[in-house]
Amino acid sequence: xxxxxxxxxxxxxxxxxxxxxxxxxxxxxxxxxxxxxxxxxxxxxxxxxxxxxxxxxxxxxxxxxxxxxxxxxxxxxxxxxxxxxxxxxxxxxxxxxxxxxxxxxxxxxxxxxxxxxxxxxxxxxxxxxxxxxxxxxxxxxxxxxxxxxxxxxxxxxxxxxxxxxxxxxxxxxxxxxxxxxxxxxxxxxxxxxxxxxxxxxxxxxxxxxxxxxxxxxxxxxxxxxxxxxxxxxxxxxxxxxxxxxxxxxxxxxxxxxxxxxxxxxxxxxxxxxxxxxxxxxxxxxxxxxxxxxxxxxxxxxxxxxxxxxxxxxxxxxxxxxxxxxxxxxxxxxxxxxxxxxxxxxxxxxxxxxxxxxxxxxxxxxxxxxxxxxxxxxxxxxxxxxxxxxxxxxxxxxxxxxxxxxxxxxxxxxxxxxxxxxxxxxxxxxxxxxxxxxxxxxxxxxxxxxxxxxxxxxxxxxxxxxxxxx
Numbered sequence: 001x002x003x004x005x006x007x008x009x010x011x012x013x014x015x016x017x018x019x020x021x022x023x024x025x026x027x028x029x030x031x032x033x034x035x036x037x038x039x040x041x042x043x044x045x046x047x048x049x050x051x052x053x054x055x056x057x058x059x060x061x062x063x064x065x066x067x068x069x070x071x072x073x074x075x076x077x078x079x080x081x082x083x084x085x086x087x088x089x090x091x092x093x094x095x096x097x098x099x100x101x102x103x104x105x106x107x108x109x110x111x112x113x114x115x116x117x118x119x120x121x122x123x124x125x126x127x128x129x130x131x132x133x134x135x136x137x138x139x140x141x142x143x144x145x146x147x148x149x150x151x152x153x154x155x156x157x158x159x160x161x162x163x164x165x166x167x168x169x170x171x172x173x174x175x176x177x178x179x180x181x182x183x184x185x186x187x188x189x190x191x192x193x194x195x196x197x198x199x200x201x202x203x204x205x206x207x208x209x210x211x212x213x214x215x216x217x218x219x220x221x222x223x224x225x226x227x228x229x230x231x232x233x234x235x236x237x238x239x240x241x242x243x244x245x246x247x248x249x250x251x252x253x254x255x256x257x258x259x260x261x262x263x264x265x266x267x268x269x270x271x272x273x274x275x276x277x278x279x280x281x282x283x284x285x286x287x288x289x290x291x292x293x294x295x296x297x298x299x300x301x302x303x304x305x306x307x308x309x310x311x312x313x314x315x316x317x318x319x320x321x322x323x324x325x326x327x328x329x330x331x332x333x334x335x336x337x338x339x340x341x342x343x344x345x346x347x348x349x350x351x352x353x354x355x356x357x358x359x360x361x362x363x364x365x366x367x368x369x370x371x372x373x374x375x376x377x378x379x380x381x382x383x384x385x386x387x388x389x390x391x392x393x394x395x396x397x398x399x400x401x402x403x404x405x406x407x408x409x410x411x412x413x414x415x416x417x418x419x420x421x422x423x424x425x426x427x428x429x430x431x432x433x434x435x436x437x438x439x440x441x442x443x444x445x446x447x448x449x450x451x452x453x454x455x456x457x458x459x460x461x462x463x464x465x466x467x468x469x
Contacts, residue, residue, distance in 0.1 A: 002101040003043045003094050004206065007087065007162070010050040010070045013060035014108030016180045019192050021048050021106055023199025034207055041210070043098065045090060050083045070105075073165035091170055101210065102134070102174040103166045104202075109179040115198060116149035118177040120167040127173065129224050134174055136220050138205040144185050144198060178202075369458050 008021040028035055028044065038044075049055065053064035063069055069084050076085040094100060117135045122128065131152060139147030158164055167175040180198065184190045208216050233239060286294075358366070 001041060001043050002099045002210070003045060005045045005087075005091060005094075005100060005103045005166075006106070007047040007050055007104075008106035009048065009055065010105065010162070011061045011068075011107065012051050012054035012058070016108040016182065016190070016195050017106035018048070019195035020178070020180055020198050020202075021046075023196030024202055025199070026196065027200045027203050034203065037207065038203060042101075042206075043094075045094065047083075047087060050087070052083075070162060071160040073162045074160045074169075088165075091166065095170060100170070100172050102176075102206065103163070103170075103172045104176045104178055105162045107177055107179045108182055110182045112149060112179070113181050113183055114146035114149055114185040115144050115178065115180045116146050116151075118163060118179065119150065119152040120154050120164060120175055121152040122173065129221060129228065131173060132224050133217055133220050134205060134209050135176070136224060137208055137216070138201060140220075141205050141208070142198070142201040144190075144194065145201070146185070366458055370460070373458070 006021070006024060008017040009015075011017075025046065025048070028038060051059075051063050051069055054062060057064060061068055063081070065080055067080065069081055072081050073084055073088065076088060078085045091100065091103075117138075119131045119135065122131050132150075135145075135150045136147050139145045154164060154167075159168075161177065163175045163177045166172045180195060181190065184194075211217075
């Protein structure tokens with residue numbers, strides 16, 4: 001009897017291979033006449049699960065040792081890959097007893113449609129194209145199998161896979177990897193029954209291939225020869241008769257098989273590549289002198305930006321720098337009293353005349369606040385004798401009084417006894433003189449009154465010179 005070896009589930013995540021294996025065992029152990037013929041004429045060696053450890057722990061491709069078993073058939077280590085080592089030893093013993101007519105490893109594929117096979121191209125002229133007969137016959141038996149998707153190119157990066165090792169080291173001509181898609185065929189998704197049916201079609205094709213009547217095999221082989229010669233003649237630019245069977249190189253007509261989207265390494269999975277930084281040499285530190293120079297330049301740039309910003313925000317009537325008189329101070333002049341200094345400054349005077357002895361930061365704050373006041377509704381008109389609030393309506397019972405600027409910290413300049421300098425008591429409600437607010441000796445509304453109030457936050461003293469009804 002000849003032998004047939006079928007394995008599955010070397011990759012734990014490819015569960016569709018287990019369904020195909022189930023259909024294969026179910027048919028082979030059935031009561032049909034075809035199953036009885038297969039059992040009578042062949043010895044089947046079946047390994048339903050090559051990677052049980054990976055299945056138990058839930059891996060997708062690797063074993064418990066984090067290795068891809070389908071890349072370690074070439075030189076397996078017994079302690080590291082016990083299942084692969086045992087399968088290889090079993091096939092060696094079987095080859096010493098009988099011929100192994102077929103080896104097939106069942107897989108699943110996540111990138112291609114349909115079901116197809118990967119094989120090994122035979123370059124022996126006497127056995128040319130015979131490795132393609134079984135896949136072609138299976139494609140004729142079921143529409144779920146697509147022969148045009150099969151590849152027979154032997155790549156160096158796949159030399160550790162089961163099909164190539166069994167072909168190179170064991171000499172098995174029909175060494176295949178059967179891939180079943182995770183999706184489906186002809187826009188129809190596979191279910192478990194479709195995958196189990198593939199096991200039945202595999203057994204049916206095995207009966208046709210090993211039939212004592214070789215008419216089917218000869219017909220398929222002659223058909224493959226004509227197809228391949230026509231493809232090669234079209235590629236080489238020759239006629240069909242000029243291409244001999246010895247010139248056939250199917251690897252030139254096929255692209256890369258692409259594998260079952262697995263890693264191409266025979267060793268353990270590699271860690272992610274860490275991009276190394278170029279060698280920049282020792283870092284050069286700056287001296288103290290260089291650091292101080294950089295600091296000074298930075299301060300100059302900051303000061304220039306602040307000065308330009310201040311000039312753009314301040315009105316042109318207010319100078320941005322302190323102006324000192326060129327002439328020397330007259331020591332014989334009579335010094336002004338505090339009251340004179342506070343009451344003699346009118347709203348029309350320039351702030352620079354009051355800036356003697358005021359720190360720079362305080363002067364800048366005064367100028368900034370004065371600019372805000374000039375932009376608001378409370379406007380001070382220079383060189384006129386009247387200060388008017390634009391929102392005050394005309395009235396007959398009170399004299400309009402200039403209200404304070406928009407500042408919460410202002411206060412009127414009043415003596416300790418609570419009266420203004422002209423003897424008029426001001427109301428604390430809105431800062432106006434009303435008829436009912438008079439006291440004995442006060443002036444009547446509409447008469448000439450001189451009064452001033454001082455705003456400390458601005459450093460200004462406002463004086464009403466002529467206020468009449």
